[in-house]
Amino acid sequence: MLYIKCPYCGLRAQKEFSYGGDATVKRPNINEEVSSEDWDNFVYMRKSPRGKHIELWQHIAGCRQWIKVQRDTATHEIFQTAKVTEEIR
Amino acid sequence: MSQPFRLNKEGLINRNKKISFTFNGKKLFGYEGDTIASALIANGIHLVGRSFKYHRPRGFFGAGVEEPNAKLQVEFNGHSEPNVNATEMELVEGLSATSQNCWPSVNFDVGAINNFLKMFFPAGFYYKTFMWPKSFWYKIYEPFIRKAAGLGVASIEKDKERYEHKFEYCDLLVTGSGPSGLASAYAAAKNGAKVILAEDKPRFGGTLLTDDVSIDNLSGKDWAEKIISELKSMPNVTVKNRSQVFGYYDHNMLVMFERVSDHLEKKSKFTPRQRLWYIRAKETILSTGSIERPIVFGNNDTPGIFLSAAAKEYMKVYGVLVGKKPLIFTNNDSAYETALEFKKNNVEPIILDTREEHSSELIDEAKSKGIDIRFSHGVIVANGYKKVKSAKIGKLNKDKNSFEKIEIVDCDCICVSGFWTPSVHLASQSGNKLKYEEKIDAFIPDKKKQHETSVGAANGSFTLEESLKHGFENGSNLSAKITETKTEISIPNVNEKKYGAHDKFWCMPLPKNENPKRFVDFQNDVSVSDIEIALREGYRSIEHVKRYTTLGMATDQGRTSNLNGLQLVSNIENKIVPEVGHTTFRPPFTPITIGTIVGREVGMEYMPTRKTPMHEWHEKNNAVFVDAGAWKRPRYYKEGNETLFEASKREAKNVRENVGICDVTTLGKIDIKGPDAAEFLNRVYTNAWMKLPIGKARYGLMLREDGIVMDDGTTTRISENHYHMTTTTAQAANVLSHLEYYLQIVWPELNVNVVSTTEQWAGAAIAGPKSRDMLSKLYPDLDVSNEALPFMGYKEAEFFGVPSRIFRISFSGELAYEINVKSDHGMFMWEKMMEVGKEFGNQPYGTEALSTLRIEMGHVAGPELDGRTIPSDVSLNGLVSKKKDFIGKNSLGREAFNVESRQKIVGLIPIDRKSSIPEGSHIVQDQNAKLPNPKLGHVSSSCWSVENNNPFSLAIMKDGKNMIGKKFFAVSPLKNKSIEVEVISSHYVDPEGKRVRS
């Protein structure tokens, strides 16, 4: 079971969180024209990398904040966590 | 009542407390501190089971977790447990053990005929033999295999025991209380670290209990006792015996299995039987020790053949002799300690040593005590069927592949030692790639993967001095990094015997024309010839050889067989062992009970139960409940002998004719506040929200970004910047997360807050043509006329002195209202409604009637919004704004969503107006067409229309609207039904929606 550091609450067990997918995807702006290719990329196209992956998790059984987690998809090692407003490099 | 094989003094058992038990019906006794195995051996009983495949007689082989044979069905404390390791289970008063896998008895087993039909059971015999003809599989092969291959019998009784889970956090977890574990725990404790020390066995000390050593002038056992009592007195240390750490998971999470009360005769009511510990450790010391491996020889599975260290443990811990005429068969010095222990107890052993004559401290001592040592010797084959009677032994030539001399010696037990295998299971589970250590012919942990540090024998260090040193050093260094305190500890003086080098010899050759079975894996009956066959047939990968032969796949996980199997494969393949590689180690290390895994999450505690504030009333009034997620909702209120069908029809009819009330507390409710709340709703919903006046509700539709309908519900503007959103019961949690996602990540600039208020409000719907009359009685001071409170109107008013919210919304298609009060007032509201509603013919209605009402009105719900439909599929395109942007809008333009023949919602009625159409039925043109019959759609919801008094269904159908008036078949292979149906509009009742506005 993963041990995830919520930037608001500290280290918590995985069962308090739910997974939210790739955190690097940016939604096209509302009320702006978007090509169907860009839209399809946003809705459907995801990389499935082996190794480092920046992803979203929500601390549903805690502070309910969405957070960013940089995790190795092969080893589950977590390198960094951050608030969604912060950058992970 | 004498025990012929019990020593007079030796052992750590309590001779003042006799414990009686039975084995295969025979009354026996042992002492407190015995295992089932030690008590049986003390009574001279060795034949305890039959082997898996050949039903060969089997006895004890080990003295702990390594035991491959002695698995018993054990009844104690009122339950029956299969596959219990007799070498681990402690004796308790009244316990009754029986042999498994034998019929009619362990002494005469019909299945043993398999032993003489060996050609029938070669490697891969399941794959080869039972392939054809196909029909034989069900009728003959499977029942036969099931009967023959059985281990114990699982109980079908409800498990009355209590099991618990516990979560714990520590700086250092130490797994095993042998010398290196004790040293690590002690050093870390002295540094102030929070330490958990776990020992699988009832007694602490590991090999210190059986090895002839001294530490600081104390015997190993006394030193262990001293350290343990000091650790127990320290507040930062938890010491646990009968507790096995069996799994090493991600992020240094380890799981431990504690046998809390299996060894107790009586326990208090709430003492659990077993407990599962989830331990998150900052650092882990793996001091799991090592397990002796055997040398392979002919008939090496005969009862009376033991691992040499097990024989020593039976003497030193249990005061039991495994035999009185022992042969010690070894390739190393450690078995000499067993021989010396026999000698000490006045038993004369013969040592057969595969090594050439040489000298070491232990050999010299054995010689000086006059023990018969025969170098370059080994056991070729054991004689005796149910017990060893003699052994054919041979003097090996220089190359150790043939014999210079063969003779037969009498013996009643053979104690075999093929050197030591570190227990690297936990290290491997942590992700540690193991490395092969040539010096000890075994794998040891390599570079750290998580925070695991292996010490002592688990790391391949087989001397006490080294084990203690590594233990103290690692315990101290690892904990000092955490506590930033370092207490100097002087490493104690150690007195131990020096071992000479072992012989890399693991399997006895056979003389010409002799072919006894030589087992590698005892529990799964895998012999040398089975592995040879697998390789001859072309299996190369060790993982494939393992699966084809089942080598190492039994519940003992090949603890005594894996390395010998690898040696055999590498010999035949002319490879070295590390090239062959090892198979994967998986948790649990030893079998654990299902009860422990489940813990307290059984029955009612399986998941939380959510009840509405009116639940008790429903219960008292014969509600039959249905699960809606964790919620309990009344499905119908049973009157007399009514069936579900009759009751729901009565309730629905009453709503259409009079008035009914329904508990709608379970609907999701979300409070939305902030100056940008309208803008936010406008982006979340497909329809327009900027101009909703205060005091008005609106029906809204929510999509996912891929254009699929996510949820629907009404949202009401309570005040300028305050909205009250409702969701379906099922989607409540998802919708909240969805809103939070957009507010926190996508549009953080919007000044809006959302919070769930589902638990804060109790809700009741009042529906039916007489609902306004009833409402006016509930609110005598309020104008509830159609003008004052129109459809989609909202008011706040006192409900008999209690604040309440009134929404004029309808799910049933009738004139209807929904009243919300604070949860604490829910019961009060409900009872008042029942009282006031009497004169209008009010009746409560459940979810079944609720479904009927919405289906015949053509209102869509979960079965239609099934994650595959877009708004136009379910006739909700009127709610999709063309002017503004919203979540999912861009997807609605996708080509596939706009083809003419796309699926659409329709209504179905049976041609005979009688036959109910099963939900999930497929709609086809020709019910007799050849398979695969083209599917035109499916039936999503079905009801008995109370308005028209015939069945009616909603369906999602290809090119739906153009099919109206045509006839098809609704076929349900599940129910074996085919019903001719006509397609009609999905709005079966009141298509103009006049009633809700009346």
Ligand SMILES: [Zn+2]
């Ligand atoms: Zn949090």
